[in-house]
Amino acid sequence: MAQAITTSAFHALKGTYKGVVKISLMLAATYLVAQGLSSFLPAADYRSLFGFSNRTAVWVIAELHLMFAAFVLGVPIFAFITEIVGVATKEKRYDELAREFTKLLAMAYTLTAVLGCVLLVLFIVLYPKLTGYLSGLFKPTWLLYIVLIFGEVIVAYFYWYSWDLLQGAAKKWHLVLGLLVNLWGTALLFVADIWVTFMMSPAGIDDANNLVSLWDAINNHTWMPINIHRLLANVAFGGAIVAAYAAVRFLNAKTDEEKARFDWMGYVGSFIAIAAFIPLPFAGYWLGREIYQFSEQMGVSMMGGSFAWLWILQAMLIGGLFLASNFYLWLGMGRIPGAERYTKFQIGMMIVLTIGFIVWATPRSIIASGAEMSAMGGSHHPFLGLFGVMAAKNTAVNLMILTTFFSFMLYRRGNRIPVVAWATAGKAVQALVIAAAAVVVVGYGVYSYFVPSITRIGFSVYQVSAVLAAMALFVAIDIPLLKGASVIGAIRWGQIPARAQYALFFLAVSFTWLMGLMGYIRSGIRQYWHIYGRVMDESANAYTMSHGHATIIVSCIVVIFFLLVSVVFWLAARNDPPPGPRPAGGGDGGSAADAASMPLAAASLGRPGGSGAGGRAA
Amino acid sequence: MIRYTFYIAIALWLAILAGLKLLVRPPMPASVMMIYMTLSTLGILVFVAANEERFRHFVAPLKAVFEGRAPKAVQALVLAGIPLLLAWGAWLRTAPTWDAPYEPRVVHPEPPSGFALHGKRIETAGLKNPLRTADAATLEKHTAEGKTIYYQNCFFCHGDALAGDGHFANAFSPIPANFRDVGTISMLQESFVFWRVATGGPGLPKGATPWSSAMPVWQNLLTEEEMWKAILYIYAGSGSTPRTWEEEPKK
Incomplete structure (x- = not known):
């Protein structure tokens, strides 16, 4: 026994050591290449890459690096949450799910680091003047970043290699490692965001662009909103990638056991993706507001000016995400005995979702022919114009979030019948809570048209608060309501139509596309500035390209990303053991008592599980 | 079913x-x-x-x-x-059509960081209407003067009710802005409106072209103060308030 532990410990340390050596070699090579090229090439403010656009080169590599960074930050968050659920529910399958995805990290870290090193070389070689200025300004943060990279590598590799070692009584130490991986990763994200956000909303420098306050430069207008927005997006992204992986494996599954396993995995991934996705619009709204407050010009460029039409594309993708999420949940209800009771709600929910989608996708700047414009009396339609403003869009998105939440709650309740004495009253209060939130959202939405803009902006906070409060209250009632609930039957994992898996794949592609698209808007609204209003882009590429051109580049990046991710998955799957019986503990899922003792995430993921013995009443 | x-x-x-x-x-x-x-x-x-x-x-x-x-x-x-x-x-x-081609026109052009006004540079960031004072009587006086300026200059296109339906309105495509619409001036800061009034159609940015605006360059015809007064009136007359990032003053 002691021998086995020593071997495992040695194995863990050796793996971690290898990871550190690998990243050290990469950084050293990057330094040497960058130094070599800088001294070899003639001095210049800008250089091109063998005649290829320096801007496109940096754009493609930076976006791919960011997507892989999101992957290696998002997946550990996913793994950590799943591992906690596994410990709380004592279900082995959660632990194995977390382990399966952590396995992907070693390869993904390598790709992220390679892309990061290439990006750094490109910055130094293609944009030497700007890179020199930024690195001089933020020197302490660069040093911190390198320390954090090593910290992240050590902890992440040790987290993976010590999985078998730290089981049983030592599991808590593995959870601590999981927490550290995520804290380190989040710190890395926050540091990288400093440079990005400073370029958008510079602060802490004087009129001659000399540093006055490093903290002010770091804590600029958009730093914290982007930190939060990216953090949430990473969780959603990690979950969506997991769900897409599961979907592909489900479609290729040869046995019922495999189908059941990957169906369940897809559900867990999509649950975490959707749960993190729900607060994202609120974080995005905060970021948008900060951009407006920093510069009205930048804000108008983004929302009402030349970039406005890209928001219609964004609305299409996000609206599609809402539809796909509900589509998946409703199809999933087909494998839950008793869930047919809730089919009647689907028509109403679809009406709300479709109308919400339509309102969200209504353009503020309408494309119209001369005759149409004459008929409208300008480019502004008196009726459609009402839907083109944020008041309508906020109302629509809040209702769509509320509907998706309700959909999920019905899914969760699918095969359970509450048996507590106050069940009828509890359900009535829940219905009232949802209705009240909807009334508040619509009420403030309509009232928004009659008040000044500063008051109107404040209303969005009330709308969001009403939705969040309704969700919290609903769950607070739901947990005791379903305590000891009688179970109609077990979920028939694996018995879901194949088209549901395409919805999961759509989630991952849409999230990735959105990241690319929104990243372009965020960067593009600086227009001809490297650092907005301070350091002008004097290269030949200092123009805003057509939307068609930009979206083609974004789409190419998404395709390249998925090709690379497929390689990671393929390499990981190559080492998979042959399909065997379902993992232990995967049979009956958690009990209602488990559900009652945990917060929403754990309760929802743990109830009711398995294709085996069926869920049981506590 | x-x-x-x-x-x-x-x-x-x-x-x-x-x-x-x-x-x-x-x-x-x-x-x-x-x-x-x-x-x-x-x-x-x-x-x-x-x-x-x-x-x-x-x-x-x-x-x-x-x-x-x-x-x-x-x-x-x-x-x-x-x-x-x-x-x-x-x-x-x-099928062939006589219709004019589609125009991808944006409703709100992005304002520049600064623009020329009577030979000096005006920064749009932080620009405020100097006549929007807390003193009700003074504000009312400026607004009344703005009304006169409006009727002498803007009324012909933007109309008596400030609804973009003046006598000349239908001669233009697109027709003049309807100030009563919640999607026009009530969405904008006064600095934005001032820039549009002062620089008119020719001052519109290169981004999101083509533009078709018959708005004159009012700084060639009015003083800075007159333009601010007219802006006071179009907000008051249309029952709207300018966008601001500050909290509303307590009444």
Whole structure:
């Protein structure tokens, strides 16, 4: 026994050591290449890459690096949450799910680091003047970043290699490692965001662009909103990638056991993706507001000016995400005995979702022919114009979030019948809570048209608060309501139509596309500035390209990303053991008592599980 | 009822199309109609496909036609109808028209960081209406003077009710801005409106061109103070308030 532990410990340390050596070699090579090229090439403010656009080169590599960074930050968050659920529910399958995805990290870290090193070389070689200025300004943060990279590598590799070692009584130490991986990763994200956000909303420098306050430069207008927005997006992204992986494996599954396993995995991934996705619009709204407050010009460029039409594309993708999420949940209800009771709600929910989608996708700047414009009396339609403003869009998105939440709650309740004495009253209060939130959202939405803009902006906070409060209250009632609930039957994992898996794949592609698209808007609204209003882009590429051109580049990046991710998955799957019986503990899922003792995430993921013995009443 | 899913879906789709065509006035531009109908189609299809029973009943008539089980007349109708519909769509897209080309015009052009006014540079960031004072009497006086300026200069296009329907309004395409619309000046800071008034159509940015605005460069005709006064009036006269990032003063 002691021998086995020593071997495992040695194995863990050796793996971690290898990871550190690998990243050290990469950084050293990057330094040497960058130094070599800088001294070899003639001095210049800008250089091109063998005649290829320096801007496109940096754009493609930076976006791919960011997507892989999101992957290696998002997946550990996913793994950590799943591992906690596994410990709380004592279900082995959660632990194995977390382990399966952590396995992907070693390869993904390598790709992220390679892309990061290439990006750094490109910055130094293609944009030497700007890179020199930024690195001089933020020197302490660069040093911190390198320390954090090593910290992240050590902890992440040790987290993976010590999985078998730290089981049983030592599991808590593995959870601590999981927490550290995520804290380190989040710190890395926050540091990288400093440079990005400073370029958008510079602060802490004087009129001659000399540093006055490093903290002010770091804590600029958009730093914290982007930190939060990216953090949430990473969780959603990690979950969506997991769900897409599961979907592909489900479609290729040869046995019922495999189908059941990957169906369940897809559900867990999509649950975490959707749960993190729900607060994202609120974080995005905060970021948008900060951009407006920093510069009205930048804000108008983004929302009402030349970039406005890209928001219609964004609305299409996000609206599609809402539809796909509900589509998946409703199809999933087909494998839950008793869930047919809730089919009647689907028509109403679809009406709300479709109308919400339509309102969200209504353009503020309408494309119209001369005759149409004459008929409208300008480019502004008196009726459609009402839907083109944020008041309508906020109302629509809040209702769509509320509907998706309700959909999920019905899914969760699918095969359970509450048996507590106050069940009828509890359900009535829940219905009232949802209705009240909807009334508040619509009420403030309509009232928004009659008040000044500063008051109107404040209303969005009330709308969001009403939705969040309704969700919290609903769950607070739901947990005791379903305590000891009688179970109609077990979920028939694996018995879901194949088209549901395409919805999961759509989630991952849409999230990735959105990241690319929104990243372009965020960067593009600086227009001809490297650092907005301070350091002008004097290269030949200092123009805003057509939307068609930009979206083609974004789409190419998404395709390249998925090709690379497929390689990671393929390499990981190559080492998979042959399909065997379902993992232990995967049979009956958690009990209602488990559900009652945990917060929403754990309760929802743990109830009711398995294709085996069926869920049981506590 | 579920047996007729396919027919209900078709009827619903046609009802939405008819509703959007007939009930929305002025008529909806084709670009928006395309968005609305695409999303409605998507909503209907997702709803139908999200339940096995619904989906089975939805595809049953289609399968009957394409597997040759439907009556011959129906098969012939569908097989002839699809190419005919496509041909009709192709004709609509390619037929010659006298209509002016589409204009991808944005409603709110992005303001510059600064612009020239009477030979000096004005920074838009932090620019405020110097005449918007807390003193009610002074504000009222400036607003009344702004009203006179408005009627001497702006009224002919923007109209008596500030609704973009002045005497000359219909001579322009697009017609002048309707200040009573919640989507125009009430969405904007006064600095934005001042920039638009001072620099007019020629001052519009290169981004999001082509522009077609008949707005004169008012700084060539009015003083800075007169323009600010006119702005005070268009807000007061249209019952709107400028966008601001500060909290409203307590009344």
